[in-house]
Amino acid sequence: MFRNVAELVELAVSQNKKISEIMIEQEVMVSGRTKEEILGLMDRNLTVMEKAVERGINGVKSHSGLTGGDAVLMQKYIEKGNFLSGETILDAVSKAVATNEVNAAMGTICATPTAGSAGVVPGTLFAVQKKLNPTREQMISFLFTAGAFGFVVANNASISGAAGGCQAEVGSAAGMAAAAIVEMAGGTPQQCAEAMAITLKNMLGLVCDPVAGLVEVPCVKRNAMGAANAMVAADMALAGITSRIPCDEVIDAMYRIGQAMPSALRETAQGGLAATPTGRRLEAKIFGMPLNEK
Amino acid sequence: MKYRSVFDIIGPVMIGPSSSHTAGAARIGRVARSLFGREPKWANISLYGSFAQTYKGHGTDVAVIGGLLDFDTDDQRIIHAIDIANERGMKITFIEEDAVTDHPNTARVIIGDHDGELELVGISIGGGKIEITELNGFELKLSGNHPALLVMHNDRFGTIANVANTLAKYEINIGHMEVSRKEVGKLALMTIEVDQNINNQLIEELEQLPNILKATKIAD
Numbered sequence: 318m319f320r321n322v323a324e325l326v327e328l329a330v331s332q333n334k335k336i337s338e339i340m341i342e343q344e345v346m347v348s349g350r351t352k353e354e355i356l357g358l359m360d361r362n363l364t365v366m367e368k369a370v371e372r373g374i375n376g377v378k379s380h381s382g383l384t385g386g387d388a389v390l391m392q393k394y395i396e397k398g399n400f401l402s403g404e405t406i407l408d409a410v411s412k413a414v415a416t417n418e419v420n421a422a423m424g425t426i427c428a429t430p431t432a433g434s435a436g437v438v439p440g441t442l443f444a445v446q447k448k449l450n451p452t453r454e455q456m457i458s459f460l461f462t463a464g465a466f467g468f469v470v471a472n473n474a475s476i477s478g479a480a481g482g483c484q485a486e487v488g489s490a491a492g493m494a495a496a497a498i499v500e501m502a503g504g505t506p507q508q509c510a511e512a513m514a515i516t517l518k519n520m521l522g523l524v525c526d527p528v529a530g531l532v533e534v535p536c537v538k539r540n541a542m543g544a545a546n547a548m549v550a551a552d553m554a555l556a557g558i559t560s561r562i563p564c565d566e567v568i569d570a571m572y573r574i575g576q577a578m579p580s581a582l583r584e585t586a587q588g589g590l591a592a593t594p595t596g597r598r599l600e601a602k603i604f605g606m607p608l609n610e611k
Numbered sequence: 612m613k614y615r616s617v618f619d620i621i622g623p624v625m626i627g628p629s630s631s632h633t634a635g636a637a638r639i640g641r642v643a644r645s646l647f648g649r650e651p652k653w654a655n656i657s658l659y660g661s662f663a664q665t666y667k668g669h670g671t672d673v674a675v676i677g678g679l680l681d682f683d684t685d686d687q688r689i690i691h692a693i694d695i696a697n698e699r700g701m702k703i704t705f706i707e708e709d710a711v712t713d714h715p716n717t718a719r720v721i722i723g724d725h726d727g728e729l730e731l732v733g734i735s736i737g738g739g740k741i742e743i744t745e746l747n748g749f750e751l752k753l754s755g756n757h758p759a760l761l762v763m764h765n766d767r768f769g770t771i772a773n774v775a776n777t778l779a780k781y782e783i784n785i786g787h788m789e790v791s792r793k794e795v796g797k798l799a800l801m802t803i804e805v806d807q808n809i810n811n812q813l814i815e816e817l818e819q820l821p822n823i824l825k826a827t828k829i830a831d
Contacts, residue, residue: 344617
């Protein structure tokens with residue numbers, strides 16, 4: 318059983334396997350299920366992700382009215398063709414947003430690794446799908462690779478915004494996505510780890526400060542930027558750029574930063590954007606009064 | 612290791628918006644329901660930390676009640692769980708606590724009817740995963756990921772051996788086990804996570820053993 322990224326990469330390299338294969342083998346060992354059953358369960362999760370993106374791209378609105386419709390705006394913008402960055406990255410942004418808009422509307426999603434960060438992994442997956450034309454099996458493998466890196470973060474640091482801030486949620490999700498993109502694009506296991514490290518380094522310190530305590534503002538747009546971050550970091554790793562700080566040390570730094578973060582910035586809606594005048598005004602509009610005066 | 616399965620990371624499939632505050636909360640409620648063994652007539656739910664601050668926005672309240680109604684994390688009925696509970700005559704009270712707990716997402720669930728009561732403390736540790744840390748005043752650690760057996764017993768020699776022997780007879784393997792007691796020689800609780808499903812015959816047999824007061828199973 319691998320306990321950290323170094324062991325995960327070492328297992329893959331020494332056995333000449335992909336990260337996704339190592340994750341599948343470990344799951345067989347731990348769960349006692351067959352490989353076919355495990356692939357079937359992940360296939361089901363992939364279907365849930367596809368449906369959520371499809372629903373979001375056609376437009377949803379949350380009960381509070383704070384979020385919804387941005388995935389549609391981005392898709393229309395891409396169609397016009399006058400974008401500045403790139404089609405794949407904007408498609409990832411749009412599909413990440415779509416998933417989180419559905420989540421905010423209390424729709425059905427697959428947590429990756431959490432609900433608040435559920436957009437990043439599917440958003441990037443369905444965007445690179447257009448570029449790389451993967452088989453269904455390869456798309457399922459993408460999720461196992463993402464899961465392997467998330468597994469390390471969850472066990473050595475945290476994937477909970479209440480415990481470690483948004484860096485632990487969207488930060489982890491973006492790192493997981495970056496690693497999975499690299500594998501799908503044909504990169505090495507070590508390049509997967511570099512992509513994860515580069516991504517997470519640039520998410521360090523990100524606080525969890527949801528307006529009115531809702532998983533909407535700024536969560537939806539943080540998923541958009543997490544997806545963009547993952548795409549760029551994957552390209553960097555594939556270009557041969559490495560992280561000076563090894564991936565496991567970045568994960569450890571993330572954990573320590575989370576520990577040092579004040580409670581007001583860990584999903585309590587007491588600080589950051591939640592405590593801005595507009596944040597408080599929106600909160601009062603939704604709940605009748607600001608939560609801090611309740 | 613807190614997380615053992617890749618499906619703790621890619622999953623669960625759930626109703627939004629928050630894995631810890633919605634899916635995790637639903638799971639805490641559902642474990643309480645499973646331990647109680649029937650639908651409670653009333654429920655007092657205390658929320659701490661981030662749960663207390665943001666439960667309305669995250670649907671933590673509807674999720675816990677959904678769990679008490681035996682709904683899974685992806686059950687669309689969670690959204691209307693409080694209305695459904697009200698229709699069924701369940702009396703619900705939510706208490707926002709100020710006390711600081713070890714974990715920011717903590718809920719204390721006290722449920723009951725005219726036949727009994729149950730008190731449980733659950734924490735939601737992220738990604739929808741939960742742990743039960745207290746049951747009827749006993750400290751324990753229960754992940755809710757495996758079938759489990761809870762055995763209330765008198766703290767006497769041989770009691771644990773008898774339970775283990777009975778499990779062996781039914782070819783049930785123990786994955787994790789711990790014993791908690793409030794005072795030496797008084798009431799104690801065995802928490803046993805197992806790999807196989809537990810049938811009612813085994814429960815009955817356990818309850819026949821000396822010094823066993825009650826045995827309860829929690830299905831996977």
